[in-house]
Every structure is written in C-alpha cells, then in structure tokens.
Amino acid sequence: MPGYLTKQDSVAIAGAANLTIRSLLDKQQFSDPLGEAERLGISSALWPLFGLLWPSGEQLAERMATRPLQAGERVLEIGCGLGLASLVCHRRGVDITASDGHPLADSFLLxxxxxxxxxxxxxxAGHWNPPQGAEGDGPAASTVSGRFDLIMGSDVLYERDARATLAGFIDRHAEVGAQIWIVDPDRGNRSAFHKQMAVHRFEVVEERLDHPALDDRPAYKGRLLVYQRPALAG
Incomplete structure (x- = not known):
C-alpha cells in the first residue's frame, strides 16, 4: 500500500474460528498525504494505532464469540480499529455496526x-472526541446514528477526556436498558470515566480478565467494565 506497509496474520480467537486479518506492519507506519487525520486531531504518533492488533481487542473478540445471541439486538463497536470483535459478531449473524474516527479504518475493515x-x-464514522469547534457538520462530526442495545469497545480510555465526550457519545447512542462493555488494560483514566458515566446514571461492575502466559497466548492484565443504568421503579 502506498505510504505504509502491511502484514497478514491468522488470528486465533478462543471460542471461534480463526480470522485472517490485514494490519499495519508495525507502529512506525504513517501516511496522511491529504491531511485527513490531522484535521481530525490524529497526530502522527497516534495515526498507526488503529491498524494494529491489541491484546484488549482480542479479549473483547473472545467475549463476543461466546456471548449468547439476543434476537433483534443492535450492537455498536466504538473505536473498532481493525474491527476484530465486530468481525466475530458479524460472522455469528449479529446486527453489528463498527465505528472508528480514523479515516482508513473503513478500508481496512473492507x-x-x-x-x-x-x-x-x-x-x-464515530469520532467522539473531535477537535474543538468541529462537533457540528464536517468530517470530524460523528455519523453514528440511532441507539443500540450493546455498545462495546476495547482500550478506548487511553487519553484523558476532560470534556467527557466519550460518556456523552455513549449516552446519546445507548438504548433504554443498554449494556456498555469496555475492555480496559488498567489504564489510569478508568476512575474518571466511571464518574463521567455516573452523570448519565450508568452503574459499573468490573470483572478481572487477568491470565498468565500460555503456550499460544501472552499474559494479559485488565478488566471488563460493564455499565448499565438501573431499572426505573414502576
């Protein structure tokens, strides 16, 4: 591909068949000849992150591989990157919408x-934290529409979100009774995000996902954060 190098891997997912995934060769790749990413506030250091396979993304994909199917359920993946969890859901017949703020995420998904x-x-396109002044019309605005029964994401708490834009984005797109699943590798922004979600009446249950290194997989430390609003009293 012009401007950057890619590789192709067979990715093993517990509970599902392997997926063949094209990803960027490494973290050193960068190509933004038209300045699309720059206009969206994506720096050269952040640019390649969408196109790499991350341990938390694999953890989310594994959970979605075995999650019971719900008839009529609409699912949204935020910050999907290469869309591993979305691909697992799609192959199972889930009504899934993948979303990301990176201008190349859709072509890699295709x-x-x-x-x-x-x-x-x-x-x-789902850029919940556009640059200041770009929240309205234009390429930085979110084009995710509607509400979803499950909103999921992995390693999306990597930046300090002083304006609580992610919590607000989730609130706008969460159906009544929706669950929010976030796989987080113990980032330091977790506690602040809990408070931001609480503003929208979301309560959280945390589940540790730690496991030691095995023959076919590296060690992992992190947790699944499950948010849901309490049911209103009748």
Missing amino acids: ENLRLNALPPMKYR
Whole structure:
C-alpha cells in the first residue's frame, strides 16, 4: 500500500474460528498525504494505532464469540480499529455496526471482510472526541446514528477526556436498558470515566480478565467494565 506497509496474520480467537486479518506492519507506519487525520486531531504518533492488533481487542473478540445471541439486538463497536470483535459478531449473524474516527479504518475493515469471505458489514464514522469547534457538520462530526442495545469497545480510555465526550457519545447512542462493555488494560483514566458515566446514571461492575502466559497466548492484565443504568421503579 502506498505510504505504509502491511502484514497478514491468522488470528486465533478462543471460542471461534480463526480470522485472517490485514494490519499495519508495525507502529512506525504513517501516511496522511491529504491531511485527513490531522484535521481530525490524529497526530502522527497516534495515526498507526488503529491498524494494529491489541491484546484488549482480542479479549473483547473472545467475549463476543461466546456471548449468547439476543434476537433483534443492535450492537455498536466504538473505536473498532481493525474491527476484530465486530468481525466475530458479524460472522455469528449479529446486527453489528463498527465505528472508528480514523479515516482508513473503513478500508481496512473492507479488506478484512474480503479476506474472510464475509458479506458487507455496517460501518460508520464515530469520532467522539473531535477537535474543538468541529462537533457540528464536517468530517470530524460523528455519523453514528440511532441507539443500540450493546455498545462495546476495547482500550478506548487511553487519553484523558476532560470534556467527557466519550460518556456523552455513549449516552446519546445507548438504548433504554443498554449494556456498555469496555475492555480496559488498567489504564489510569478508568476512575474518571466511571464518574463521567455516573452523570448519565450508568452503574459499573468490573470483572478481572487477568491470565498468565500460555503456550499460544501472552499474559494479559485488565478488566471488563460493564455499565448499565438501573431499572426505573414502576
């Protein structure tokens, strides 16, 4: 690909068949000849992060591989990157919409659908933290629409979010009774995010996901954060 190098791997997912994934070769890749990423507030250091496979993304994909299917449920993945968890859901027949703020996320998703012989999948731009003054119309505005029964994401608390834009984005797109699943590798912004979600009446239950290194997988430390609003008294 012009401007950056890629690789292709067979990714093992506990509870599901392997997926063939095209990703960036490493963290050193960067190409923004038209300044699209820069206009969205994506620096050269952050640019390649969407195109790499991350341990927390694999943890989320594994959870979605075994989660019971719910008839009529609408699912949104935020900050999907390569969309590993979304691809797992799509292959299971889930009504899934993948979303990300990176201008190349959709093209990588299209290629990974092709590599796995999967039909088209819904994708929307979803940049919950656009640059100041870009919240309205324009390329930085979120085009995710509607509400969802499950909103999921992995390693999305990597930046300090002083304006609570992620919590606000989730509140706008969460259906009544929705669950929010965030796999977090013990980032330091977790406590602040709990407080921001509490403003929107979301309560949280944390589940540790730690496991030691095994023959076929590295060690992992992190947790699944499950947010849900309490049911209103009748």
